[in-house]
Amino acid sequence: xxxxxxxxxxxxxxxxxxxxxxxxxxxxxxxxxxxxxxxxxxxxxxxxxxxxxxxxxxxxxxxxxxxxxxxxxxxxxxxxxxxxxxxxxxxxxxxxxxxxxxxxxxxxxxxxxxxxxxxxxxxxxxxxxxxxxxxxxxxxxxxxxxxxxxxxxxxxxxxxxxxxxxxxxxxxxxxxxxxxxxxxxxxxxxxxxxxxxxxxxxxxxxxxxxxxxxxxxxxxxxxxxxxxxxxxxxxxxxxxxxxxxxxxxxxxxxxxxxxxxxxxxxxxxxxxxxxxxxxxxxxxxxxxxxxxxxxxxxxxxxxxxxxxxxxxxxxxxxxxxxxxxxxxxxxxxxxxxxxxxxxxxxxxxxxxxxxxxxxxxxxxxxxxxxxxxxxxxxxx
Amino acid sequence: xxxxxxxxxxxxxxxxxxxxxxxxxxxxxxxxxxxxxxxxxxxxxxxxxxxxxxxxxxxxxxxxxxxxxxxxxxxxxxxxxxxxxxxxxxxxxxxxxxxxxxxxxxxxxxxxxxxxxxxxxxxxxxxxxxxxxxxxxxxxxxxxxxxxxxxxxxxxxxxxxxxxxxxxxxxxxxxxxxxxxxxxxxxxxxxxxxxxxxxxxxxxxxxxxxxxxxxxxxxxxxxxxxxxxxxxxxxxxxxxxxxxxxxxxxxxxxxxxxxxxxxxxxxxxx
Numbered sequence: 001x002x003x004x005x006x007x008x009x010x011x012x013x014x015x016x017x018x019x020x021x022x023x024x025x026x027x028x029x030x031x032x033x034x035x036x037x038x039x040x041x042x043x044x045x046x047x048x049x050x051x052x053x054x055x056x057x058x059x060x061x062x063x064x065x066x067x068x069x070x071x072x073x074x075x076x077x078x079x080x081x082x083x084x085x086x087x088x089x090x091x092x093x094x095x096x097x098x099x100x101x102x103x104x105x106x107x108x109x110x111x112x113x114x115x116x117x118x119x120x121x122x123x124x125x126x127x128x129x130x131x132x133x134x135x136x137x138x139x140x141x142x143x144x145x146x147x148x149x150x151x152x153x154x155x156x157x158x159x160x161x162x163x164x165x166x167x168x169x170x171x172x173x174x175x176x177x178x179x180x181x182x183x184x185x186x187x188x189x190x191x192x193x194x195x196x197x198x199x200x201x202x203x204x205x206x207x208x209x210x211x212x213x214x215x216x217x218x219x220x221x222x223x224x225x226x227x228x229x230x231x232x233x234x235x236x237x238x239x240x241x242x243x244x245x246x247x248x249x250x251x252x253x254x255x256x257x258x259x260x261x262x263x264x265x266x267x268x269x270x271x272x273x274x275x276x277x278x279x280x281x282x283x284x285x286x287x288x289x290x291x292x293x294x295x296x297x298x299x300x301x302x303x304x305x306x307x308x309x310x311x312x313x314x315x316x317x318x319x320x321x322x323x324x325x326x327x328x329x330x331x332x333x334x335x336x337x338x339x340x341x342x343x344x345x346x347x348x349x350x351x352x353x354x355x356x357x358x359x360x361x362x363x364x365x366x367x368x369x370x371x372x373x374x375x376x377x378x379x380x
Numbered sequence: 381x382x383x384x385x386x387x388x389x390x391x392x393x394x395x396x397x398x399x400x401x402x403x404x405x406x407x408x409x410x411x412x413x414x415x416x417x418x419x420x421x422x423x424x425x426x427x428x429x430x431x432x433x434x435x436x437x438x439x440x441x442x443x444x445x446x447x448x449x450x451x452x453x454x455x456x457x458x459x460x461x462x463x464x465x466x467x468x469x470x471x472x473x474x475x476x477x478x479x480x481x482x483x484x485x486x487x488x489x490x491x492x493x494x495x496x497x498x499x500x501x502x503x504x505x506x507x508x509x510x511x512x513x514x515x516x517x518x519x520x521x522x523x524x525x526x527x528x529x530x531x532x533x534x535x536x537x538x539x540x541x542x543x544x545x546x547x548x549x550x551x552x553x554x555x556x557x558x559x560x561x562x563x564x565x566x567x568x569x570x571x572x573x574x575x576x577x578x579x580x581x582x583x584x585x586x587x588x589x590x591x592x593x594x595x596x597x598x599x600x601x602x603x604x605x606x607x608x609x610x611x612x613x614x615x616x617x618x619x620x621x622x623x624x625x626x627x628x629x630x631x632x633x634x635x636x637x638x639x640x641x642x643x644x645x646x647x648x649x650x
Binding site: 055056057076077078079082083084086087088090091092093094103104107108153154157 | 547549550552553554555556557558559560561563567568571572
């Protein structure tokens with residue numbers, strides 16, 4: 001192999017506008033064969049628009065969308081080698097389960113024999129554990145079963161790419177976890193590229209090989225889940241993916257990849273620099289709750305008072321009030337295991353490993369929108 | 381308040397109830413009840429003029445309702461794709477067609493058809509290769525056209541309502557599953573709107589079957605059932621007329637109920 005394999009999907013400088021409104025712009029993305037990719041972002045970030053441009057339901061205003069190396073401009077949805085699982089499943093209410101599943105097969109030319117169609121439909125239903133449900137009516141099925149029918153209806157056609165538009169949003173938590181595992185297994189068994197659109201960062205991190213984080217019509221970061229979590233490209237990603245504490249401060253000096261920071265409470269820390277930071281600049285420092293170490297007063301870099309504690313068995317979550325910095329969330333596992341729990345009202349010091357704090361240019365617009373939901377009330 | 385409601389309904393339905401009651405009159409006068417019998421039904425159904433008028437009415441109602449269903453559905457489907465402004469204009473025109481009084485539709489259609497025939501017939505006569513050119517005249521055709529025109533507006537409104545509730549993602553899903561636009565229309569859209577089309581057909585049929593005013597203007601020498609009834613009344617109201625009216629009433633109520641049932645069934649199963 002001298003050349004790289006042809007990517008299943010490629011966006012080249014794609015933009016989509018509706019009148020004066022720009023839905024997405026400057027989208028460049030390459031999805032390698034047999035990958036599980038998640039398009040992650042808050043609602044209105046343009047992830048569904050991107051998915052619909054792959055499906056052919058929207059045409060890009062600018063740039064190209066390629067599927068297996070072929071420019072899809074002007075190709076209608078019914079000529080594209082992709083299938084979609086719609087958000088509300090979009091099962092045909094007047095057809096039974098088997099006729100829903102075999103709908104795509106019956107459009108194939110040259111025609112498949114009736115025997116072949118029913119055989120394939122049966123296999124697809126067995127694959128999603130619905131063997132024997134062929135004659136059921138759609139409205140007789142539960143939400144989880146409808147989801148499986150939608151999946152079988154798409155996969156029975158052996159598409160080059162399977163598109164999933166928030167497929168788990170309508171399911172309850174237990175079913176959702178089951179389906180996440182099932183989808184991952186299906187993707188590995190079939191070796192088909194899955195493109196998942198979701199606003200649920202946990203779902204994106206747990207299921208996909210690559211996560212493409214989007215915000216306000218642009219791709220912010222593409223990477224493996226652990227990279228997205230540990231090395232967020234900007235403040236928005238740091239805040240949107242996983243839980244984090246954001247502390248305000250000012251740069252006092254820099255040395256290579258790290259900067260010295262004076263936090264709002266006056267304490268000095270060293271943080272890894274993300275972006276071009278210069279002395280005197282206002283910044284935000286991101287600290288993951290699990291990176292925080294609670295210590296007896298006097299040792300750590302920050303001092304605070306325990307406000308609340310939730311004991312979760314293997315871990316404990318603390319809300320710690322630090323004067324001038326606000327309330328910090330800390331997840332601690334070893335203290336809980338050793339029985340060294342801190343009590344509400346107790347003063348503590350907070351420490352963290354070198355390299356744990358990440359410094360970002362302060363941005364009042366980006367990243368702050370998730371703040372309110374992050375400040376969850378903790379009761380002890 | 382309750383007494384008022386009772387009065388309103390009595391005013392609406394008492395005359396109809398009387399017609400039904402007197403259709404079972406044993407006597408020969410429409411105004412005094414002298415006993416119960418179904419003899420007038422037998423008499424009505426063996427009246428050759430009446431049967432002729434009934435056949436005319438059935439033919440006209442079926443044809444005009446069928447035309448209205450086809451054209452009205454096509455209009456509704458077309459309107460789903462045009463811009464907002466065009467759609468608003470067409471909606472207004474369709475609504476107007478429904479509220480314009482029958483007398484106006486009757487006169488307007490009569491004038492338009494007579495003008496048209498006056499212009500077309502000489503041309504037809506001059507270009508016709510044979511000796512006797514066909515002449516366009518009032519009759520079946522003109523009643524069907526007049527009824528179809530009104531009913532078309534009715535059907536397209538009913539189908540529009542159904543189309544508006546049709547889940548757009550079903551069409552996209554079909555398209556995603558390799559179905560061409562025509563296949564999508566045939567296997568997804570049409571089955572979804574079919575109850576509305578049938579309901580529209582039934583209402584159009586009922587309208588045409590019952591209509592007197594429009595038919596009266598454009599019928600020419602043809603006689604429909606309502607026209608026959610009207611003509612008979614001028615010779616005096618007999619229980620036979622009441623029997624005919626009762627039969628027409630039953631047929632109409634049945635059709636409208638069926639239409640309602642069809643329109644409701646779909647919305648429930650969705």
